[in-house]
Amino acid sequence: MTARLAGLLPGELDEQQSEVYRTITAGPRAAGPQAFALVDEGGRLRGPFNAMLLSPPVGLAVQAVGAAVRYESVLTDRVREMAILVVAAHWGSAFEWAAHEAVGRAHGLTEPELHALRSGGLPNLPDPAERTALSATAALTRTGALSDSEYYDTVAAWGERGLFELTALVGYYALLALQLRxxxxxxxADPCDPPQTESGTR
Known part of the structure; x- marks a missing residue:
């Protein structure tokens, strides 16, 4: 991964950029299971967060959406992480995959479940609510829409709020994948290949 956008050191940020930086590095992303560092050895933001400094008003709003769908959603941790990995596999985003595979493991995702998601498929889930959420996620990433049956099944399992948050999650991580590109x-990446980190391992 060769970055086109040079990272900014903390001392190079203006007041608005510093607010975005502090919000990302001192917020809920800095706690809990981490599969990747938010900053590099010099303190520069990594991955999609670096680009958010280009437009502090938009960057602040975008990161707030991400924080809300990760930490304030009615979706369970397992469903959230599986849905993120569905989006990562669909877009072939190695960074998103690497950032959330270990988090998914910390929230109980098994190796067979991760293998299915990594290959672009859906795992065999015994919980019907999880199956419904993942089927809706796959439909949203594949077609950008839900049929009537998919819509009402998802609302029955997760409520209108849960479906709204799921669509926000799919859109947010698709946005990050686009910004990473x-x-x-x-x-x-080829969705059938194991996503790689910068060091060449998952």
């Missing part, structure tokens, strides 16, 4: 120079 444009600004971080991430090449789309």
């Amino acid at each position: 444009v600004f971080a120079g991430e090449e789309p």
Whole structure:
């Protein structure tokens, strides 16, 4: 991954950029299971967060959406992480995959479940609410819409709020995948290949 956008050191940030930086590095993302560092050894923001400094008003709003769908949603931790990995596999985003595979393990995802998601499929889930959420996520990433039956099944399982939050999650991580391609120079991966980190391992 060759970044097109040079990272800014904390001392190079203006007041608005510093607010975005502090919100990301001192917020809920800094706690809990982490699969990747938010900053590099020099303190520069990594991955999609670096580009958010280009437009502090938009960057602040975008990161707030991400924090809300991760930490204030009615979706369970397992469903949230599986849905993120569905989006990561669909877009072939190695960074998103690497950032959330270990988090998913910390929330109980098994190796067979991760293998199915990594290959672009859906795992065999015994919980019907989880199956419904993942089927809706796959439909949203594949077609950008839900049929009437998919809509009402998901609302029955998760409520209208849960479905709204699921669509927000799919859109947010698709946005990050796009920004990673444009600004971080991430090449789309083959969804059948194991996603790679910068060191070449998952």
